Amino acid sequence: MVKCRDVMEVMERMAPKRLAEAWDNPGLLVGSPEDEVRRIFVCLDVREQMVERAQREGFQMIVAHHPVIFRGLKKLRTDLPDGRLLGALLRANIAVFAAHTNLDCAEGGVNDVLAARIGLVPETVAPLGAETLSESLGRVGKLSRSMDAREFALQVKKRLGAATVRFVSGGNHPVEKIGLCSGSGAEFIERAAFLGCDAFVTGDVRYHDAQRAAALGIHVIDAGHFATEQPVVEIVAMRLTEEFSGKVEIVADDTARDFFETVSEA
Numbered sequence: 001m002v003k004c005r006d007v008m009e010v011m012e013r014m015a016p017k018r019l020a021e022a023w024d025n026p027g028l029l030v031g032s033p034e035d036e037v038r039r040i041f042v043c044l045d046v047r048e049q050m051v052e053r054a055q056r057e058g059f060q061m062i063v064a065h066h067p068v069i070f071r072g073l074k075k076l077r078t079d080l081p082d083g084r085l086l087g088a089l090l091r092a093n094i095a096v097f098a099a100h101t102n103l104d105c106a107e108g109g110v111n112d113v114l115a116a117r118i119g120l121v122p123e124t125v126a127p128l129g130a131e132t133l134s135e136s137l138g139r140v141g142k143l144s145r146s147m148d149a150r151e152f153a154l155q156v157k158k159r160l161g162a163a164t165v166r167f168v169s170g171g172n173h174p175v176e177k178i179g180l181c182s183g184s185g186a187e188f189i190e191r192a193a194f195l196g197c198d199a200f201v202t203g204d205v206r207y208h209d210a211q212r213a214a215a216l217g218i219h220v221i222d223a224g225h226f227a228t229e230q231p232v233v234e235i236v237a238m239r240l241t242e243e244f245s246g247k248v249e250i251v252a253d254d255t256a257r258d259f260f261e262t263v264s265e266a
């Protein structure tokens, strides 16, 4: 019989908790390590409609990237979204585990999956952070050939299956050396520019981030928080399947969509 604690151990090897940022809240957030697990659902976010699906399809555990409890919890009001979700999870007896910034940093985690997906040559990929840290947020790496910056932006859009990407021009230069950070990584634009990156790929870029990038002469491709992180879901599911083959059934969420839509005239 596989228990929650067995899944926690495998996840700890995949994304060691020590790699998480100090403000983060990874780990088992709902349920008990002693809970029995026969089916696991892997996803980016725990959304309310998933509880219903989990009950219908017999999942005892959800492994998510974003922590379902993040800020300090001072009440469990079921008339408000957070309490309603947690209440539903408890009533349905569904355990929830999160691997967040620890999965971002981990080797083979969110950033490495993103780097591979957008076409960086694996042998060239290194952490974007301090050189002494082998595992940190963000990556830097090279494309197999130099290309036009907008052509690369389109490559990112296509390979991530994003509805749209936003492009900030850093000048007329082509791109070969690329910095990236999955999710919200605009804080690393300076670092990427300092390391000589031609372009930086991330999500959640704001107006003044774009202004800074343009001034630094680095192109920025904002492919969205969702699209830069969603690819890790099937990789985590695959690795759990390898670990628990025959004992636990793992299902990767393939129905989640970005909260943002692009509205344009037909």
Ligand SMILES: [Zn+2]
Binding pocket: 066, 182, 183, 184, 225, 229
């Ligand atoms: Zn995220």
